[in-house]
Amino acid sequence: MSVAAGTVFGMGTEVGAHIVWDWNGTLFHDNDAIIGATNAAFAEIGLAPITLERYRALYCVPVPKFYERLLGRLPTDAEWELMDGVFHRHYTERRVRCALTEGVTDLLAGWRSAGHSQSLLSMYGHDELVPLVRDLGIEAHFLRVEGRTGPSGGSKAAHMVRHLAALAGSVEAARTVVIGDAADDAVAARHAGAHAVLYTGGSHSRASLEGVEGVPVVDTLAEAVDEARRLAA
Numbered sequence: 622m623s624v625a626a627g628t629v630f631g632m633g634t635e636v637g638a639h640i641v642w643d644w645n646g647t648l649f650h651d652n653d654a655i656i657g658a659t660n661a662a663f664a665e666i667g668l669a670p671i672t673l674e675r676y677r678a679l680y681c682v683p684v685p686k687f688y689e690r691l692l693g694r695l696p697t698d699a700e701w702e703l704m705d706g707v708f709h710r711h712y713t714e715r716r717v718r719c720a721l722t723e724g725v726t727d728l729l730a731g732w733r734s735a736g737h738s739q740s741l742l743s744m745y746g747h748d749e750l751v752p753l754v755r756d757l758g759i760e761a762h763f764l765r766v767e768g769r770t771g772p773s774g775g776s777k778a779a780h781m782v783r784h785l786a787a788l789a790g791s792v793e794a795a796r797t798v799v800i801g802d803a804a805d806d807a808v809a810a811r812h813a814g815a816h817a818v819l820y821t822g823g824s825h826s827r828a829s830l831e832g833v834e835g836v837p838v839v840d841t842l843a844e845a846v847d848e849a850r851r852l853a854a
């Protein structure tokens with residue numbers, strides 16, 4: 622049975638500080654699965670393997686633009702469909718060896734126990750995301766867990782607007798902080814009228830993230846939560 626989009630696990634009543642968490646590369650430490658699946662996709666069209674360091678230096682959203690940086694052109698529709706399918710198949714195989722980023726459970730519990738709220742918005746497929754969050758035992762910390770329901774490869778901006786609209790009455794954009802590992806997380810936050818904090822442990826290098834004007838860049842999720850507390854005050 623598929624899971625309804627935007628699964629809500631609990632809803633508070635007081636409007637206060639809120640975090641929207643990213644999943645891949647942020648709460649879920651899956652760098653090894655990402656790079657392994659990426660190289661499997663590259664092999665399908667004759668691209669040489671890429672190191673994690675090079676991936677983090679070049680990665681961008683929408684994903685076809687990332688492939689353009691490596692190919693020197695946008696992939697054709699057929700190439701994109703092929704690589705996207707291979708990537709997701711190999712990622713699913715490798716994902717089982719990944720885990721939550723160190724300290725996540727305590728950070729989520731601490732933010733919640735302080736009377737604040739949080740939700741999860743990811744471009745990972747919704748029907749895969751929700752069972753994974755549940756199996757990892759952290760679903761109760763979130764007002765809403767929402768993954769991608771349409772085609773892969775796009776930006777998060779429009780999804781962020783809809784995500785916060787679905788939480789209207791419990792969340793105010795001005796007191797919301799998006800925590801993610803990609804420049805696109807900051808773009809999405811700005812699009813929705815929220816703040817952002819960018820974390821260096823995922824898909825982007827520190828140098829890439831520091832190119833986003835006016836957004837704090839941190840090396841740990843504990844620092845990200847401290848920044849969120851400050852920004853949402």
